[in-house]
Amino acid sequence: MNTQETNGVETFETDVLIIGGGVTGTGVMRDLALRGIHCLLIDRRDLNAGASGGNHGLLHSGGRYASQDAETAAECRQEGDILRRIAAECIDDCGGLFVAVEGDDPEFAEAFSGHCKAAGIQCTSLSPMEAREREPMLSERVFAAYAVTDATIDPFRITLGNVNHAQQLTRSLFLPHTEVERFEIENGVISSAWCRDMRTGARRRILARQVVNAAGAWAMQVAQLAGCSEVRLLYSKGTLIISNTRIGQGVINHLRRPGDGDILVPGGTVSLLGTTSDNIESLDDIRPTVAEVERVLNEGRAMVPCLEKTRFIRAFSGVRPLLLASGSGADGRAVSRGFTLFDHQDQGLENFATVTGGKLTTFRLMAEKTGDLVARRLGNTQPCRTATESLPSGDAIRWTEPGFAPRDWYKRNDPQDMILCECEMVPQSAIDSIVESAPGAEQQMTLQAIGVRSRVGKGSCQGSFCSIRVTSHLYDRGVYDSSQGLLHMRDFLSARFKGVQPVLWGEQMPQMELSEALHCSLMGLDQLESQSDAPDGIGDPEST
Amino acid sequence: MNRQTRRYKVQLAVIGSGLAGFAASVFALERGIHCAQVGNTGAIAYTTGYFDLLGSHQHRLLNDPWAGLDRLLSSEPDHPLSRIAKAEIRTAFDRFTQTLTEMGISYTRAGDRNLFALTPAGTLKPTLSVPMTMQSGIAARERGAKVLIADFWGLQGFSANEFVANGKASWPQLSATRLAFPDMESGAQVFPEVMARALEVPVNRERLAERLSAVLGDAESIGMPAIMGIHKPDHVHAELERLVGVPLF
Structure with a gap:
């Protein structure tokens, strides 16, 4: 990559500029680097500063979606299997339970194993006593329980691994604290991206053949900078709390329609309880509130009563980017409902793509679909290798x-x-x-x-x-x-x-x-x- | 372990061994009240040892804390300091620092102005009374003296480099050095309490003084982490100064 400085503006040249240092953006970076392509990744803050750092760290078995969204459920299962092969070091294969407690809908609980079966998800029925043998702090009011293959995944290690590998493969580069201010567009092509260093205020100019917008909750704002209005997001804020010690051996899900505080996930030496889901208008000053913490706790203790006396050390919030309407340019068959890839072709842009929506569990698939599009546009015929190539440590x-x-x-x-x-x-x-x-x-x-x-x-x-x-x-x-x-x-x-x-x-x-x-x-x-x-x-x- | 119940019959039990508890005991004793104090050392081990009155008001640093009290009274009439007369505060300050001084931990007398005392990070903190062992550091900064800051291999939480980096903008004559503490030369972690106890022993003071003298150069004074004695800090400080020949803080 060439770097030069003219008139005090540092100029970078790269094959692909990727905006957003979360699991998706870094996933695209590694995907492209494995095809021999040089990338420059930027983030207005740092790695995992958005939803990639503000989540449960849950590698879904798919059970959570089995009852309502079989396609997403199957996708979670497949991606979970792939990630266990290529990124075993980042995963704690702790297993999980779905439990229903008195007051929950017995019919919903009854139908769970059938839905799992339909989506190809492993699911074993347990008696309440067996469930409490596995997780002794479960409520005595549990009346139905199923074991599933939930696991936990360290999104920070995934992101660091992605960037590290891309650096090794093609000397790709990551620039933190770099925000895009505007795009220069000539004849349907983004010719350069003008950026600002958020800490020093210095201007940077990035010349890239392709530009990928993987800015998560900020993807709508970045797309608008390129004049693309079809990326319309709903911001859904979720708040989680972290306990001082690990509360369960595995993941504990509340067996009911998704609501507040219904997943308790171990994270090494601690546990994470969440989450809330509230639509918000603005992405400025996202912080957890006392009211949200109380809601999460009130719901969580129905499954695990000891949460009432647990010491919590911190709360945090993330924002899920939810798509308001499906995009027009993306390949609808290849892309599942969980996420959308916009090629922005019908906005007259030849070298800009936006990938948004989706889940931590499916980040690799999102990166693969984006990588396919970008590689094709660059005339690169190398296939995606992220499903088979292990993520190296360092x-x-x-x-x-x-x-x-x-x-x-x-x-x-x-x-x-x-x-x-x-x-x-x-x-x-x-x-x-x-x-x-x-x-x-x-x-x-x-x-x-x-x-x-x-x-x-x-x-x-x-x-x-x-x-x-x-x-x-x-x-x-x-x-x-x-x-x-x-x-x-x-x-x-x-x-x-x-x-x-x-x-x-x-x-x-x-x-x-x-x-x-x-x-x-x-x-x-x-x-x-x-x-x-x-x-x-x-x-x-x-x-x- | 055989635990025996011990009984004390006193007029006043003071629960808590922080500054407030300690002050309560001191003032009670002064009045001839027989008292016992219970508690364990808590956060007091992590304090500066400086006695503040009012350092800032509404994000403005105060040179004159007494004038600041008037402003506090009008902005926050319910603040605890707004409920005590200035004269009473001054008397209490004097009596408390006097008691400490008599115990061999001398303090400067509360004045009309705040002192801008040094923190371990090399920043300044407005306060009203400081241990005498720190006074030469404040004076050295005020006249921009050439001063050497020493830290120790294996001691965490005090970095001479950090002190100098933060202080040098207004105090260019600062420099940093790192020493090995006598008998703690391996580079493994050392602890300030242990070092402070070691300096109660004359031979350790002599060995440390030799090392300080060796790096002194043309510095007028040396600053160190808070390790100068634990039972008789005034004595340890005076002896070290005598051996090195320059003011220490």
Whole structure:
């Protein structure tokens, strides 16, 4: 790839510009790289900053959709099988249950196994006692239960793996904090994309032969920049909460028509309960609320009563992009109802495609269909290889897996390799490998970026201690030489607090009091802005 | 383990061993009230050791906290500080810091203006009274003195580089160095409580002083993490200063 700078504007050249660093965009990146195509991936924030980072991490067996949407259910089953083969390291094949409790519709529960059978989904009927032997915290009011092949998947590791592999294959590149401001269109072709670095404000120009819009909930806005009005999305906000410890062995689904708080999913050492579903107007300032948390909890405890006394450490929200109307240009037979690929041909554009809708479980299929279209347009005849080619691991991309860091640290047996994050036991060596070579490392690796690429800040202290230690370590490594390190630390803690605030009761409350004492009283982070406003940095404070 | 019940008969039981509990005991004792205090060390271990009155009001830093109290009274009449007379606050401050000073942990006397004290991150914090061991750091910053900040191999939570990076914009004469603490040279993790206890012993002070002197160069003063003693910090601080020959904070 060529990079040059003219008049202070950095210009990049690539075969394919992909907009959106979630599972879909990075999936397209890897798909194309496996066909020998160079890609430039950009995101206005960072990897998995949208719905790809704000979900259950559930690899659906398909059972969830069996009763209403057999096609999607079968698609989930097929994709689940493929991902278990190509990305086994990213998956915890923990299995799952569907349970109905007193008050639920017995007919709906009764019909479940038949619907699963029709969609080809494995489903075993269990007695309530057998179900409680598997998951002892289940309510005693369970009257029907089925075992299915649900699993969990780490979307962060998938994304990091996709980018890492694409970098290796074709030296494809990922630029975080880069937002498209406008497209230059000549004779039905997007000739360049003008972008802005969200942190420095610098302009960037990207020359690409093809442009893929995989911006998730933001796909409608990106399509409109190219004058395409047919991508019409409904924004559905979902809120989930994270417990301090793992509550169940496997996934527990409420056997009823989908509603709030009806899926409890283990995620390594914790569990995730969700979700709500509320239509929203705007994508600005998406944050969980106390009312949403209460709704999720109230529903969840019907299946698992102990949720009432569980310590929750954080809530988070994602936005599902739901398609309001199906697109006109896409190949309707090849594309399932779960997602849509727009080729924008009838809008007179030859080199622009939008892929949106869909689910985490089917991201690979979305990437395959998009890759087929883009490769064909580029005259590339290589077939898609993502269904058979394993996703390679790498030193810098394994740190999102719970329990990996302490195992690796123990094996190293290096007394100088100090633990920086004690909740998740992340040592210096892990931070060093991320800063050196995780995707995005070409840019400055902030505390927030390290959080996305590891378990730092994910434990019960929610960054109270590790933020201080990791920041000091980054100063010692020379990553920072100004007050920017503290400003980044404050940004990281503010982002964490957005999720902590709606679950502040019980044991988490004193934890946050301690956090406030550390970050405000001891470190003075709350006074940072007033001090850094002065032209000479910490300078003499404003006189009164 | 054989646990025996111990009984104390006192006039006043103070529950909690944070600053408020400690102050309650001090003021009770001053009045001749026989008291017992219970509790365990909590977040107090993570504080600066500075005593704040009012550092900022409505996002503006305050040079004069006493004038700030008037503004607080009009903007937030229900704030606890709005319910106490200034004279009472000043008397309480003085009596409390006086008691600490008598215990061998000297504090500066609360003045009319806020002090801009140093934080471990190299930023400044408005406060009213600081341990005497930190006073030379505040003075050194005010006159822009050439100062060396030392941290230690294996000690987490204090980075001299971080301190210098954040402080250098207004204090260009800062520099950083990293030392090995006596008998803790392996590079493995070391803990501030252990280092502070070690410095209660004269021979450890002498060995650390040698290492500090070796890196001093033409610096006028040295700043360090909070490890200068645990039972007799004033004594440890004075002895280290005597051995190195420059002010320490």
